[in-house]
Amino acid sequence: GENVEQHPSTLSVQEGDSAVIKCTYSDSASNYFPWYKQELGKGPQLIIDIRSNVGEKKDQRIAVTLNKTAKHFSLHITETQPEDSAVYFCAANLPTGFQKLVFGTGTRLLVSP
């Protein structure tokens, strides 16, 4: 089955710096890769996603890149702000006909003012 690995487990940056979180997946048939942000005491919230027919997607300060050949994808946050502090999860779908997601282990991002 699908296995998703996520690095780093923790990431500390200064406000205004960029942050990069990387994930690898094992099933070459996966074609949907969402990123979720989870704040303390809340459920995960989708912040950006990418499908396998594109290599990059941007939404303001957030971007995701996908390398299908290497089976890895990354989340890039530019001009980080303290409110970006949270746990971020990547995920990859299993091609089962529905959106069955396998999640990475999460990255705790801390943005210091």
Place this chain on the structure above:
Amino acid sequence: DAGVIQSPRHEVTEMGQEVTLRCKPISGHNSLFWYRQTMMRGLELLIYFNNNVPIDDSGMPEDRFSAKMPNASFSTLKIQPSEPRDSAVYFCASSLSRQHEQFFGPGTRLTVL
């Protein structure tokens, strides 16, 4: 516009007791997912419903766990009897269709003493 609603938000019970977690998906969504989140195992899919029908319950850990969806606006996850290792945060998520974004609820933090 109300998101996914879960109740209770916190549940503390003693080993051997029955626990029932409740979920109201977003109106109009026809896919519903139950997840469990622990430090050790991360986010795991327990069961998936489509149009109120259980499609994939391969993630349900054992027979002590059961889930129902009697109608499009309500689902339950029951644990009977509960054990300390069931302590976790349980999330319900819904999506518009099988291939769309999943919206997570705030979760139920379950503690089994």
